[in-house]
Amino acid sequence: MRFDDYGQSDNIRNRRGEGGRPQMGGGGAMLLVCLARFVMGRFGIGGLVVLGGGFFLLSSMGINPLTLGSAPVSSGPYDTKYDRLVGATLKSTEEVFAQIFEENGLGTYPEPILNFFSGGVQTQGCGFADSAIGPFYCPADRQIYIDTVFFDQLAERFGAPGDFAQAYVVAHEVGHHVQTVTGVSDRIRAMQARATTEAEKNSYLVRLELMADCLAGVWAGRTAIPLDRGDVEEALAAARAVGDDTIQRRAKGRVVPDSFTHGTSEQRANWFSTGYRSRDMRACDTVNTQQL
Numbered sequence: 001m002r003f004d005d006y007g008q009s010d011n012i013r014n015r016r017g018e019g020g021r022p023q024m025g026g027g028g029a030m031l032l033v034c035l036a037r038f039v040m041g042r043f044g045i046g047g048l049v050v051l052g053g054g055f056f057l058l059s060s061m062g063i064n065p066l067t068l069g070s071a072p073v074s075s076g077p078y079d080t081k082y083d084r085l086v087g088a089t090l091k092s093t094e095e096v097f098a099q100i101f102e103e104n105g106l107g108t109y110p111e112p113i114l115n116f117f118s119g120g121v122q123t124q125g126c127g128f129a130d131s132a133i134g135p136f137y138c139p140a141d142r143q144i145y146i147d148t149v150f151f152d153q154l155a156e157r158f159g160a161p162g163d164f165a166q167a168y169v170v171a172h173e174v175g176h177h178v179q180t181v182t183g184v185s186d187r188i189r190a191m192q193a194r195a196t197t198e199a200e201k202n203s204y205l206v207r208l209e210l211m212a213d214c215l216a217g218v219w220a221g222r223t224a225i226p227l228d229r230g231d232v233e234e235a236l237a238a239a240r241a242v243g244d245d246t247i248q249r250r251a252k253g254r255v256v257p258d259s260f261t262h263g264t265s266e267q268r269a270n271w272f273s274t275g276y277r278s279r280d281m282r283a284c285d286t287v288n289t290q291q292l
């Protein structure tokens, strides 16, 4: 992907090194959407003790940790390897979805803010989030949050390197933003709330995620950033790498389909392809589709 001369989005906030802390008593019920469910419980009870200790330490130093997260937007260190790629990708998504909104009579596309953070972040609407969760979108504040260290993990641990693999990750989160501002997320979550079994509830999450993959594909099919040979394959490899079956097999050695929340590797790659080939948001209706 040749993004060097493409320009940069104005909606990037660099909040690295801000050192957000979990709020005690608040922010517990976090409703956010992410790229995949990675390492659940990385911190466990031990982590809670450590974080609690940090809270105590700050309190005893006369600093109120609860106000740290509301500090003005800082300008943390830049990550030269990834920042320009993310900035160019976000700019391109703004152009593509502005055009799509216009074509479909959806009015003006409200551009999302994208925050870089490191380690952990105090979001405006979804409480505290640790970077172990991976890149995510917070529907409550309509912002994207990315710790770019994830791109190293995607390449090294998940075997999906390349700039277009990283662009897919950004576009997937933008896909969640599109679902939110068009009201599709709310409709899917209302259906999910009426579901009676855990498996059925999860199936709605899968539809939400596969739609985000498809919207990422629509962006990839329409971006004005010149692509290189092999770029689309990089994105497909990344979509496969974050499939529930692949992640579960790696983590536990077995696969439990009823617990899937994001879709299989094959489904994710297929929906990305559907969006890419059609270049049409209407092709991404994963809700009224029998066969995912």
Ligand SMILES: [Zn+2]
Residues within 6 Å of the ligand: 033, 034, 035, 036, 172, 176, 209, 212
């Ligand atoms: Zn997602």
